[in-house]
Amino acid sequence: MISPAEKFRQLLYLRLIPDFCGDGSRGFEPEAFDHSSLKLTDRDAEDFLRAWELGVLLHQGRGLYSTPMGGAREQFFWSGPKSHEVRRFRLSLEPIITVAAFARLHHDHHWPLNLLGCQSTDYAFDLVAYSSDGQRETIACEVKKTTNEVADLIRRMSEIGAKWSEASEPRSGPARNAFKKLSALNARKAPIFWIVGPSGRNHVFQTVYEDAAIRFIEVDERFLNFDKWPDQFDRHERSASKVHQQPEATRDQPFMKFAQFSERINCRPIIGSDGSHTARLRRAALNIECHARRDSSDDRLLHLMSRVGILCEGLARDLRSGHTSAEDVATILEQMADLGKLSFDAWMS
Numbered sequence: 001m002i003s004p005a006e007k008f009r010q011l012l013y014l015r016l017i018p019d020f021c022g023d024g025s026r027g028f029e030p031e032a033f034d035h036s037s038l039k040l041t042d043r044d045a046e047d048f049l050r051a052w053e054l055g056v057l058l059h060q061g062r063g064l065y066s067t068p069m070g071g072a073r074e075q076f077f078w079s080g081p082k083s084h085e086v087r088r089f090r091l092s093l094e095p096i097i098t099v100a101a102f103a104r105l106h107h108d109h110h111w112p113l114n115l116l117g118c119q120s121t122d123y124a125f126d127l128v129a130y131s132s133d134g135q136r137e138t139i140a141c142e143v144k145k146t147t148n149e150v151a152d153l154i155r156r157m158s159e160i161g162a163k164w165s166e167a168s169e170p171r172s173g174p175a176r177n178a179f180k181k182l183s184a185l186n187a188r189k190a191p192i193f194w195i196v197g198p199s200g201r202n203h204v205f206q207t208v209y210e211d212a213a214i215r216f217i218e219v220d221e222r223f224l225n226f227d228k229w230p231d232q233f234d235r236h237e238r239s240a241s242k243v244h245q246q247p248e249a250t251r252d253q254p255f256m257k258f259a260q261f262s263e264r265i266n267c268r269p270i271i272g273s274d275g276s277h278t279a280r281l282r283r284a285a286l287n288i289e290c291h292a293r294r295d296s297s298d299d300r301l302l303h304l305m306s307r308v309g310i311l312c313e314g315l316a317r318d319l320r321s322g323h324t325s326a327e328d329v330a331t332i333l334e335q336m337a338d339l340g341k342l343s344f345d346a347w348m349s
Helices: 004-021 042-054 093-107 147-162 173-188 230-240 248-266 277-292 300-321 326-348
Strands: 064-066 077-079 089-091 116-118 127-130 137-143 192-196 202-209 214-219
Touching (some): 042 093, 147 173, 173 202, 248 326, 277 326
Parallel strands (some): 137 192
Antiparallel strands (some): 077 089, 116 127, 202 214
8 A cells, every 4th residue: 555655755756846847947857856855754745635636736837836715826845056056956845734734624624625725915824714704814824844843933922922012023033933923913813823843743722812912822623623713703703893783694794795706706716827816806805895894904905906906917917928818807807897896785785
């Protein structure tokens, strides 16, 4: 019986390395792969393969892969220095483990695929599980390639978080990385912070946000289950809101159409040369919904214009190059028009 590590090795040499080297701009030949970097455990290999078999890793060219809700493209290799006479490339463990964690959330903790994405929009977290309405970060996940890095991040975040009201951003290094994670948690109030290391090792924390501190309470893996958090989290957010005073059923009814809209456009994702046009449209829809709810505590409109601009730029470029068909561009434009009508109805509700 072939082990998961051997199956991953076959996938690596038959697909991942050829995808990475296939674009001439890379300047690599498959023979330049550093075989000593292949140190993946059976557990991580097995979980990565579970994600691969789901078909959720979308190849965007040049060996870059995205997920439907992902804010960025994953690259599974490190490029060696150009100064070396023989430039080599190595397997990068963190994105491999990130994809493995993606599979665990779906298979073991029952998260729908359309609520999972690799890389948060600000790149603070490697993996995000969104609440049932697709708007809020419920699980913010950070991946580290060694257990020592996991322990160091936990220590730094706990120390800085305990005195968060007095904290200032360090100039560089691991402390700055920990500060970045804390800032993102504080901004979006994810109730669960998950740190994942190699071979399935992980720590699950319930986050507690106080005026002067951010505290972490370690809990068991049941807190990663899809049925544990989304509904409770949504109820907490609604009860904390001081903006809308009408009954919940009346208040939320117009916004159910946003979830229906996202589900409809996700049925046939339209992929561009540098990412998913559908994913960009979906993130714009989430942004619009937040503003329609009159949650204008940050520059959501500026974020929206940026996202719409990137979407339009990508559509125009891909239409000219022939990468995206005129029919697909027309579909996206029709979906944007539908979103505009939906947004007006929600804003007026």
